[in-house]
Amino acid sequence: MLKFNFEQRLKNTVNSFAKTKGLEEEISFMAEIPPKNINADLALNAAMVMAKKIKTNPRNVAVELIEIIKKEFSDIVQSAEIAGAGFINIHFTEDYLNKELNKILDKKENYAKQENINKDKIMVEFVSANPTGPLHIGHGRGAAIGDSLARILKHLGYNVVKEYYLNDVGNQMNVLGESTKTRYRQLKGEDIPFLDDGYKGEYIKDIAQALINEGKNFDDIDFKKESHTRILETIKKDLEQFKVSFDSWFSESKIAAEKDDAGKTQVDKVCEFLKEKDFAFEQEGALWLKSTLYGDDKDRVLRRTDGRYTYLASDVAYHKNKYEREFAQVINLWGADHHGYVPRIMAAIQMLGQKKEALKVILYQLVSLMRNGQPVAMSTRSGEFITLKEVIDEVGSDACRFSFLLRAPDSPLEFDLELAKKQTTENPVFYVQYVNARCQSILREYKDDTSSADLKLLSSKEERDLIKKLISFEDILLICDKTKSPHHLTTYLMETADIYHRFYEKCRVLGVDKELEKARIQLLKAVSIIITVGLSLLGVSAPEKM
């Protein structure tokens, strides 16, 4: 449903019309921008939906509805006619378009903020990469999607918190510490073998070398802590370079290591709770979660026979903690390789008394990285991988983020390094940024006052197309919210750029009739606002000169 600001009015009108036809229940119809080949600003399918229910010809219904709409929406609707199988095609009045255009100019960077939006707290948890190595290209996709989604939700007016969950306890941290320690001793000249399951990346050697350079006594070094701290620093630096920021860094040690007065961690307590509620049971010395109660394939282990908790146990405790912090909705971004994990965590939150809807897991397909036509392995354990930083250094943060946001999360992403290195027209980010550069170069030249501009002069097809596109910005953001995917915004910006560049060719701004010039300057300002805000929601800059 298109969210033009008369949406509710339109619904009311259609529904009260439906009542006169004996339809009591609300009918769900669509108001949409028709395909390009259709000459109309808005298309309604209401007549077709209703006709089906009252078993009559849609065109008869449409004729009646059109008369009502024309009468009640004379401020918005210039004309309306039947088309196709029973669509009602509407043309907007100039007044309506210009009013909306003025709204953009008034509200500027706050345009499309929603007045009456739910103020409940929303958490977007993303990246959450283990601090055992630098971020790789796959983390980059999650970072771009999560950060941009959060920016869009914030812009719409939601109360959003971006959180990074730090897995800083458990066996992997021991392995990390041992890896660094072994590299340290090797660098000191000891002839000892490296660990079979150790982290083999060069960055471990770098940390070991740094520790040697700092000249501390071997016995005084806490290898685990030093490795973890230093890796976390590089992760934070990489994210900063990628323009990704977090409101909150949540450490797993808080729930898995910190103990209360009774000597219990939050993991202990959530397991006890689940056991009391009969959602968990002991069997063969292990503690199992009855996740099958909520549709999982099999029950899952929470505590191993040897008494150690599984990753799931702390994740359940972590989610309990999220809801205790009063987040009404939690959005998790996970790599698609974690999809098998979704049913058990969904089961867990329902056992904790939450509704399914309180958790939304967005799975993004992993990035397949190509180098010289060959796929590159990306495991942090194999030691051979491409870091996010390498790619950002090569292609730039803007191009990198834009590329990640070009596609739906569900769609696999092929990131060709050789192609990404080309900073040419092949990269669509320049196409969009170029719009703002072109706007600004004209605006720099123009010095007069535009306060009395008459927007009615913007009457050519190119100008009208551009205005219509600009005022659908709000609708696009709402679609991004609804689908929890920022890629619609990316597509929108490319389409807007296309329409703008056509306008630019066809309609000269400077040096035409004074009044027309004034009006077009206003239009340029609006374009610049939408492009700048739109790009900023993607975390991409909008340079004024290129």
Added chain:
RNA sequence: GUCUCCGUAGCUCAAUUGGAUAGAGCAACUGCCUUCUAAGCAGUAGGUUACGUGUUCAACUCACGUCGGAGACGCCA
């Protein structure tokens, strides 16, 4: 074997979540700079939306099946 996602132009992807004649970019070809940035614009060409059946006024979209690709299926994280 079970589950998840994907399959759309030569390539990479869209398609406002069920709407009208499926659209962009790249690659190919033809034009357009003494005028606000040619990182641009106009045009040509490119399609049985993997395949089949079904659901309905309407299917790339939903259901079932087949084929193909990626991934997940641990008392790993």
